[in-house]
Amino acid sequence: METNATTEATQSSPKPRREKRPLNGVDVPTLFATINAVAEQPELANFQFRASNQWVKGTHSRSRIEGFSGAGGEHAQTADFAYDTDHPPVLCGAGNAPSPVEFLLHAIAGCITAGIGNIASARGIELESVESHVEGDIDMRGLLGIDENVRNGYEGIRLSFKVKGDADAETLRKVVAQSQARSAVYDVLTNGVPVSIEVDAD
Amino acid sequence: METNATTEATQSSPKPRREKRPLNGVDVPTLFATINAVAEQPELANFQFRASNQWVKGTHSRSRIEGFSGAGGEHAQTADFAYDTDHPPVLCGAGNAPSPVEFLLHAIAGCITAGIGNIASARGIELESVESHVEGDIDMRGLLGIDENVRNGYEGIRLSFKVKGDADAETLRKVVAQSQARSAVYDVLTNGVPVSIEVDAD
Numbered sequence: 001m002e003t004n005a006t007t008e009a010t011q012s013s014p015k016p017r018r019e020k021r022p023l024n025g026v027d028v029p030t031l032f033a034t035i036n037a038v039a040e041q042p043e044l045a046n047f048q049f050r051a052s053n054q055w056v057k058g059t060h061s062r063s064r065i066e067g068f069s070g071a072g073g074e075h076a077q078t079a080d081f082a083y084d085t086d087h088p089p090v091l092c093g094a095g096n097a098p099s100p101v102e103f104l105l106h107a108i109a110g111c112i113t114a115g116i117g118n119i120a121s122a123r124g125i126e127l128e129s130v131e132s133h134v135e136g137d138i139d140m141r142g143l144l145g146i147d148e149n150v151r152n153g154y155e156g157i158r159l160s161f162k163v164k165g166d167a168d169a170e171t172l173r174k175v176v177a178q179s180q181a182r183s184a185v186y187d188v189l190t191n192g193v194p195v196s197i198e199v200d201a202d
Numbered sequence: 203m204e205t206n207a208t209t210e211a212t213q214s215s216p217k218p219r220r221e222k223r224p225l226n227g228v229d230v231p232t233l234f235a236t237i238n239a240v241a242e243q244p245e246l247a248n249f250q251f252r253a254s255n256q257w258v259k260g261t262h263s264r265s266r267i268e269g270f271s272g273a274g275g276e277h278a279q280t281a282d283f284a285y286d287t288d289h290p291p292v293l294c295g296a297g298n299a300p301s302p303v304e305f306l307l308h309a310i311a312g313c314i315t316a317g318i319g320n321i322a323s324a325r326g327i328e329l330e331s332v333e334s335h336v337e338g339d340i341d342m343r344g345l346l347g348i349d350e351n352v353r354n355g356y357e358g359i360r361l362s363f364k365v366k367g368d369a370d371a372e373t374l375r376k377v378v379a380q381s382q383a384r385s386a387v388y389d390v391l392t393n394g395v396p397v398s399i400e401v402d403a404d
Contacts, residue, residue, distance in 0.1 A: 024259065024260060025259035025260030025262070025296070026260045026261070026294065027294055030294055031294045034293070034294055034346075035346050035347070035348065038342060038343065038346055038348060039343075039346075039348045042343060042348075042349075044342075045341050045342040045343040045346070045348070045352075046339070046341060046342075047339070047340045047341075047342055048337055048338070048339050048340075049301070049303055049304050049307060049337065049338050049340070050307070050335070050336065050337040050338075051304060051307040051308055051311060051335075051336050051337075052311075052333070052334065052335050052336075053308070053311035053312060053315055053333070053334045053335075053336070054331075054332070054333055055315050055318065055319060055329065055331065055332035055333070057226065057227035057319075058226060058227030058228045058319050058320075058323075059228070059315075059316035059319045059320060060227070060316075060319075061311070061312050061315040061316065061319075061332070063307070063308040063311055063312060065300040065304050065307075065308070068290070068304075070292060070293075070342070071292045075290060075292055077290075077297075077300065078290070078291070078297035078298070081299065081300050081304075083285070083305075083308050085308065085309070085312035085313075085316070086316070087316055087320075088270070088277060088279075088280070089280070090272060090273050090277055091236070091272075092228065092229055092232055092233045092236055092320075093316070094227070095279075095280035096280070097283065098267040098279065098283050099251070099316075100308075100309045100310070100312040100313035100316065100386070100387045101251055101309070101313070101386050101387060101390075102251050102253060102267050102270075103285075103305050103306075103308055103309040103312070104305075104306070104309050104387065104390060105251060105252070105253040105265070105267075106253055106255070106265040106267065106285050106287065106302075106305055107287070107302045107303070107305040107306050107309065108302070108397065109253060109254075109255035109263070109265055110255060110263050110265060110287035110302040110305070111287075111302035111303070112399065113255055113257050113261075113263040114261035114262075114263065114287070114288070114289055114295070114301075114302065116257070117257060117259075117260050117261045117262075117263075118260075118261060118289075118294075121260075127257065129256075129257065130256070130257035130263070131254070131255070131256055131257070132254065132255045133252070133253075133254050133255075134252065134253050134254070134255070135250055135251065135252045135253075136250070136251050136252075136395075137248070137249070137250050138249045138250075138251070138386060139247050139248060139249075140240060140246075140247040140248075140249055140272070141240065141241075141244060141247040142384075142386075142389075143384045143385070143386050144236075144237050144240055144241075144247070144384075145237070145384060146237065146240060146241045146244075146247070147244075150247075151389055151393070152384055152385060152386045152388070152389035153385075153386040153387065153388075153389030153390035153393070153395060154386070154390055154395045155395070155396075156395060156396045156397075156398070157395055157396070157397045157398075158397075158398045158399075158400070159397070159398070159399045159400070160399075160400040160401075160402070161399065161400065161401045161402065161403075162402045162403075163401060163402070163403045164403075169403040169404045170403075172401070172403035173401045173403050176399065176401045176403070177401075180399055182344075182345045182346075182347060182354055183345070183354060183355075184302070184303050184340060184344075184345050184354045184355040184356070185302045185303060185306065185355065186354070186355075186397060187344075187353055187354035187355030188303075188306060188355035188356055188391060189390060189391075189394065189395055189397050190394050190395065190396070190397050191353070191355070191394050192391065192392050192393050192394035193338075193355060193356045193357070193358060193359055193391055193392065194357075194358045194359070194392070195310065195358075195359045195360075195361070195388060195391050195392050196358070196359075196360045196361070197314065197360075197361045197362075197363065197378065197382055198360070198361070198362040198363065199362075199363045199365060199374070199375045199378045199379075200362070200363065200364045200365070201363075201364075201365045201366075201371040201372075201374035201375050201378070202371045
């Protein structure tokens with residue numbers, strides 16, 4: 001979402017100053033107005049996202065993405081968003097849906113890509129395409145309880161982006177770098193976040 | 203997935219020894235056989251999960267969950283799993299799907315719940331229901347580039363579980379604790395993971 005560092009033309013550059021106009025499906029003037037509004041009223045910046053989950057059977061469960069609060073109010077989802085998850089058959093699940101760790105790959109690819117959309121638009125770059133591939137390695141001896149020295153989660157996640165637009169390669173690479181620098185999911189996955197778990201079993 | 207610490211009856215306990223039998227939709231004998239096979243052949247433990255993502259428009263993109271490797275082979279998904287993500291209208295997105303950070307909430311709830319399904323079954327506990335609610339707080343001044351002292355991602359994530367089954371509350375709480383102790387997503391979200399990003403913009 002970070003969009004402050006727009007491309008500014010200089011006297012020595014032949015490139016015309018990029019206008020802040022809607023581009024790539026991003027309403028850039030509204031995006032900047034939103035950033036300015038939050039800068040002036042920091043309490044608008046407090047967001048809370050929520051989901052509920054119900055066990056179905058075995059390792060299969062279903063989450064419903066709930067409404068969220070932010071910008072000083074409550075917001076309903078635009079539709080009824082529900083997602084299943086399950087373990088794959090090779091890990092004794094029923095394979096009704098991708099595994100939870102695979103949704104992490106969707107989240108990181110989607111977050112960096114959304115940032116590319118916003119930042120390119122704010123910098124006046126028309127995007128042609130953004131494609132990415134993401135992979136993550138897990139040594140299952142951790143979560144299977146076989147080796148205490150092996151972590152439960154991914155040992156590493158790698159993303160590769162292919163970006164096309166009406167700017168040179170260096171400029172496009174800077175857009176991706178800025179998206180990475182401001183990505184919420186990248187921050188959570190690389191730096192970690194406190195997670196608390198309460199249980200009502202009565 | 204961790205299932206080693208099963209409930210063992212003792213001479214002094216009136217409770218009969220729990221049999222390792224299919225329960226709650228979990229094929230417990232196969233689950234234990236899988237763990238034993240991986241313990242004997244550690245190279246089976248190396249898994250790689252993969253996804254690809256395509257930008258659609260604005261902050262909207264779509265991920266396809268791809269096949270994965272593990273247990274010494276390649277595995278196709280059981281179906282064509284594709285998921286959209288977008289920013290919400292209040293953050294200048296089109297709201298075509300939940301935001302990337304909301305998929306993190308799905309992933310953590312689904313991972314802990316899958317573990318509860320496996321561990322309860324391995325311990326011979328018949329589950330009646332597992333429900334959870336998860337919420338995460340973000341101060342948008344980070345990712346909007348307004349305040350460098352504010353992180354981009356969640357400041358904290360909280361899950362609350364309500365678990366019912368044919369065991370006492372303490373036993374059910376231990377199942378949740380064991381799931382947390384072996385959860386891949388919990389590990390990634392709390393401890394972080396190295397994430398690398400390559401860009402092809404030529």
